[in-house]
Amino acid sequence: WLTSLKSIRRARKCAPNSALGQRLFGETILGLTQGSVSDLLARPKPWHKLSLKGREPFVRMQLWLNDPNNVEKLMDMKRMEKKAYMKRRHSSVSDSQSCESSSAGIDYSQGASPQPQHQLKKPRVVLAPEEKEALKRAYQQKPYPSPKTIEELATQLNLKTSTVINWFHNYRSRIRRELFIEEIQAGSQSQAGSSDSPSARSSRAAHSSEGDSCDGVDAEGPPEGKPSGPEADEFSNAAAKSQGGPAEAAFEAGEEALRGARPSERAEPESLEDTDDEGRPRAAPRQSSPPAPQQRQGDALETLPNSATEGDASTSAASTSVLTGESSYKSKESSEKISSVPSTSSTPGAGSQKSNSLQSLFGFSEAASSRNTRDSSLRKKKAANLNNIIHRLEKAASREEAVEWEF
DNA sequence: TTTCAGTCAATATA
């Protein structure tokens, strides 16, 4: 899953001319803002940790990937957007020059008058480095400070208590995500040579595909317990190089998750997800503090193999990263190492033009095609699964998503 | 009520 987004990101880097930036792709396809897309890319979470809602963007992505005209549509969207913008610009310029002052790309000229909104807007709080340091120190001592402590901190730092509270929430959450990444990374590294475990596989796949010029295709191992050995490699590669990739893998996982997970996402213990997570300590970089209520409990089953060992390790990792004053976000690097598989499960039969676009978008390599045939049946199966998921999701959500997806 | 996941959106950075 994350690999899908990462693929896009990578593709974006590799093919800047692809013109599929985070903003366009996020807003048009995923229903997310640019910042959210970036965040997803930089600090992805294991699939099993994603809530149903958190999985939605990936479902949308897969839908998009399955659309034979996806790139064209996106490009059309972009053109239309540009046109509309130019139009607005023209009209507002001829109207008056007032719009000049408003920032580009934002339509302040329509709808409610922007002025009052501007006035109502609270200025964004920007914490000074010293303040952040102080908060981090406080976090080291107490990741879950009492209201009193928060109060004191706020007073000392001359901040609003809500700011301090928010900071702790955000910091915990982001540290946690950071640790997911590190754990995954550690897991795949430690197992890389030894077995055909998913993490090992993903690691291998990552390395093997890293060689691709432009698509150092990430390869998050398929979440499901795929057969190991050559086939597993093949899977990774095929996924990586052809259309099957991360999204599909993710969605297969998703399907499992959704299958019978309806009322309350009860999918986590699904084997494939557990498999995916094997060797990965579960979440919760808690130092000494109470286990995070729902997550901890929900993941109890998943706190498997390494909960005692790596779990602790992760805990200390958390502390060290904070203690050392390191930014908790080395994630860019770490997450780059998390491999992913480029992919699109878009129909193999799509036109060459399109597949070129997709190739550039997702970083397919030429070599991929040779693997395609061998994987096509697997992919078809996956695609069918996916459609199933999507169908159920749509039904369950009974929202307008489908319409959005349809452009 | 607290914590969390997910997200927005302003701002910073590359």
Next chain:
DNA sequence: TATATTGACTGAAA
């Protein structure tokens, strides 16, 4: 200009 960062917010779960 595209992407990354991060304070704040929402809604759900416990």
